[in-house]
Amino acid sequence: MASNDWFEKDFYAVLGLPKTATEAELKKKYRSLARQYHPDSNAGDAAAEARFKEISEAYSVLSDREQRAEYDQIRAMGSGARFSAGGAPGGGFDDVFGGMFGGGAPGGRRAQAGGFPAGGGFEDIFGGLFGAQGGTGGPAGFGRGPQKGRDQTAQVSLEFMTAIQGDTVQLERSGGRPLSVKIPAGVADGQKIRLRGKGEQSMTGGEPGDLVLTVQVRPHPVFQREHLNLRVDVPVTFHEAALGATIEVPTLGGEPVKLRVAPGTPSGRVLRVKGRGVVTPKGTGDLLATVQVAVPSHLSAEAKKKLEEFAAALPEENPRDDLLTRARA
Secondary structure, three states, X not given: XXXXXXXXXXXXXXXXXXXXXXXXXXXHHHHHHHHHHOXXXXXXXXXXXXXXXXXXXXXXXXXXXXXXHHHHHHHHHHOOOOOXXXXXXXXXXXXXXXXXXXXOOOOOOOOOOOOOOOOOOHHHHHOOOOOOOOOOOOOOOXXXXXXXXXXXXXXXXXXXXXXHHOEEEEEEOHHHOEEEEEEOOOOOXXXXXXXXXXXXXXXXXXXXXXXXXXXXXXXXXXXXXXXXXXEEEEEEEHHXXXXXXXXXXXXXOEEEEEEEEXXXXXXXXXXXXXXXXXXXXXXXXXXXXXXXXXXXXXXXXXXXXXXXXXXXXXXXXOOOXXXXXXXXX
């Protein structure tokens, strides 16, 4: 459901992206900014927390195709001018659109805007341009029998672990009304949860609309999700990669597991731990540990000398020969 302040907020500027940004670009930029400003990484920094909330709100709207289209339309209509009802001074967006986006006069009604047909609403004039439709698929109106109330949309921000394990969270609706929502285990970032009958009440005696929650999962500092799998980068020393070793790898919410690194393991090789990924009714994923060879940044004189001797003992070969050959082909 659109917000009255969308006129004032440039969500693209908040994320530092153009209006033509793709979904992949949006997600990549959001993850980068979320890691930078996440409260867990900026304890006690009120400015970082405010920035994180601003980033989260922008991504929540722009990552939802329907909300993004509605936002773009509203921003286009709002550029350069503001609307007023019947020319009355002080009128705003709500005055024209009859509180469609959540604003309303006491008692839940708005004054009739000059020139609007009696009993009609915004959707009667524009034919449901922004998707405001009754449950039967047509614009809500009179003389058509009971119509389902409008659906409402909202977003819920979850910690990474909560999304993986599932939980019951408490939301606060307009007027301070609490709402308990059961989050299923394994819910993914961007996934929608539909709560039947929790939307707007019908004005014509029909059943209430639904509340559609868009899930926003906060990034984890160590793990990343890929479908049902979890990914983690694991540093190993040069001699562990060259000679082989048994290393410990962290798991999400559990004890570390031991993995064998084979001699000669290159950076980028993926080691798989079966069944330690995301668990859902549809299946269980794995933990994918990507080996990253850590090169020492400081060497003693003795270590440098031994390394030079090691390099001199190696056979004469260039590991980039095949790369250069294929590039020239």
